[in-house]
Amino acid sequence: MRAELTFFGHTLDMARQSRRRALVVVLYLALAVLMVALYLLTHWRGSGAYMFWAAMLACRLFLGGYYNSGLVKPFNNKPSRQSNAAPPLLLLKLRIYQPVLSADENASCNDERELNQRDRAHYLAYQAVGVSVIIPMFLASLRILHPALLAFIPMTPDQMYYGLLVITLTLFLTLPQSILLWTEPDMEKEKA
Amino acid sequence: MISTSRKVFGIPVARRRNRRILVIAYACAIAAFAGAFFFDQARHTLDIFGILIALQMLTNLPALLGGIRAGGVVKPYRGVRWVAFFNQEQREFLFGRPAFPGGSLDPAAAELDERETRLRDRIHFLAYTLARWFALLLFAAFALIAAFRPGSLRQAGLFCFLLLVLILWSLPQTMILWTEPDLSTDPNTEPPQ
Numbered sequence: 093m094r095a096e097l098t099f100f101g102h103t104l105d106m107a108r109q110s111r112r113r114a115l116v117v118v119l120y121l122a123l124a125v126l127m128v129a130l131y132l133l134t135h136w137r138g139s140g141a142y143m144f145w146a147a148m149l150a151c152r153l154f155l156g157g158y159y160n161s162g163l164v165k166p167f168n169n170k171p172s173r174q175s176n177a178a179p180p181l182l183l184l185k186l187r188i189y190q191p192v193l194s195a196d197e198n199a200s201c202n203d204e205r206e207l208n209q210r211d212r213a214h215y216l217a218y219q220a221v222g223v224s225v226i227i228p229m230f231l232a233s234l235r236i237l238h239p240a241l242l243a244f245i246p247m248t249p250d251q252m253y254y255g256l257l258v259i260t261l262t263l264f265l266t267l268p269q270s271i272l273l274w275t276e277p278d279m280e281k282e283k284a
Numbered sequence: 285m286i287s288t289s290r291k292v293f294g295i296p297v298a299r300r301r302n303r304r305i306l307v308i309a310y311a312c313a314i315a316a317f318a319g320a321f322f323f324d325q326a327r328h329t330l331d332i333f334g335i336l337i338a339l340q341m342l343t344n345l346p347a348l349l350g351g352i353r354a355g356g357v358v359k360p361y362r363g364v365r366w367v368a369f370f371n372q373e374q375r376e377f378l379f380g381r382p383a384f385p386g387g388s389l390d391p392a393a394a395e396l397d398e399r400e401t402r403l404r405d406r407i408h409f410l411a412y413t414l415a416r417w418f419a420l421l422l423f424a425a426f427a428l429i430a431a432f433r434p435g436s437l438r439q440a441g442l443f444c445f446l447l448l449v450l451i452l453w454s455l456p457q458t459m460i461l462w463t464e465p466d467l468s469t470d471p472n473t474e475p476p477q
Contacts, residue, residue: 141427167409211405214412215361221415222352222452228445229342233335250434253441254426260448261423264416 093206093272094163095279099153106163107279115163116270119150123262127255135247136254143258147265155269160200164269167210169202209272217267221260228256285400285460288467290357292348297357298468303461306357310349310458314450317341321446325439338446345450349457354394358457361404363395403460411456418451 095107106112126146130139148158156162202210235242235249245252288298297303317337324334350356396404422444429440 144423167413208402208405211402211409215405215408218408218412218415218452218456219361222449225445225449225452226342228442229338229449232442232445233338237332237335248438250430250437250441253438253445254430257419257423257426257441257444261419264412264419268412 093165093276093279094156097154097163098161109276109278112163112273112276115154116273119154119266120270123147123150123266127258131247131255135251136258140254140258143262144265147262151265151269155266155273157269158265162269164272165200165202165206167268169207171201209276210268213268213271213275216271217263220267221263224263225260228253285359285396285403286357286464286467287350287359290350292357297461298466300462300464300466303357303464307458307461310345310454313345314341314454317345318443318447318450322439322443325443341446341450342453346453346457349454349461351457351460352453356457358460359394359396359400361396404456407456407459407463411459415448415452415455419448422448 095105097104097106104111106115123143123146127143130136130142133139151157152159152161154162156164157167160166231242231252232249247255286297286303288296290297292306295302295306297306317340321334321337321341324337347353348356350358351361354360426437426440426444429436
């Protein structure tokens with residue numbers, strides 16, 4: 093895991109656990125607000141995919157895991173590839189282009205301890221997602237057996253299933269990184 | 285990671301070939317149950333019969349493999365917390381002793397050692413990656429149904445989640461059963477070739 097986060101040209105110190113936990117809380121709050129806003133505006137008709145792209149953007153900019161950028165190193169444990177092509181102008185202008193120097197090639201690879209942490213985080217995330225996907229089954233059964241109990245939910249069943257599927261997908265994309273960021277203790281700064 | 289003392293439908297699971305047959309049979313059972321559920325839903329929407337099928341699938345099929353609970357082929361991931369099956373010798377039975385199908389559980393044998401814990405975590409990492417792609421596929425399928433057959437969304441949504449639950453609850457166990465090499469039932473003997 094990296095101790096610094098480069099965000100639009102600014103370097104943020106994320107060595108402290110409290111900062112990383114605050115980042116996780118803010119990210120999930122932002123995703124929840126976006127989800128509610130999309131429902132209020134469009135009832136998720138044609139806009140549910142925005143949640144997927146928002147989660148991917150959160151991974152790219154903050155969480156990492158699936159990209160070389162972000163706090164968590166790539167899960168696939170492969171060294172980053174450096175393209176000979178010129179970087180896109182947009183990335184240069186936004187100051188989020190991070191060239192991979194030859195000395196940093198191994199910095200994107202996980203060591204033995206980090207691989208164990210990665211696997212452990214995925215185990216915990218798998219258990220959490222596995223339990224959370226029971227909720228739609230429970231709600232569907234309740235809707236059949238006691239329809240009056242769910243009458244207060246102001247959405248149709250297909251909207252509810254779609255929303256829950258979007259939430260499940262968002263958790264799938266972000267939960268292991270969040271667990272890693274949440275549980276990793278304070279990092280010691282390297283002595284010069 | 286695998287309880288070699290257990291048998292599934294009388295078939296020992298020490299040999300990998302038997303375990304792979306078990307995994308294939310399990311996948312066929314899931315397909316049959318899911319097909320019945322989908323057929324019932326398509327005809328009558330969701331009714332009590334559909335709920336019963338879903339409950340049967342969710343409670344019985346993953347329990348057969350173990351992992352998420354004790355008594356299956358794969359050791360429980362979190363050890364055994366419920367002690368009803370322990371100390372079978374000290375229990376008294378009113379009408380003779382019934383034969384417990386899985387044999388008595390040994391608390392020490394049910395706990396995972398360090399190698400098994402690492403294997404469990406590693407398998408879950410791989411299973412998580414596969415399940416993530418599967419969830420993405422379901423999301424795309426749901427979006428396609430919404431675009432072309434919006435009237436079927438209610439049935440498709442519940443079916444997607446049922447399939448997701450079944451896959452999530454059994455994928456790591458099936459991967460463990462599929463990949464673990466032949467095991468020896470006696471620690472003093474060599475594994476069968």
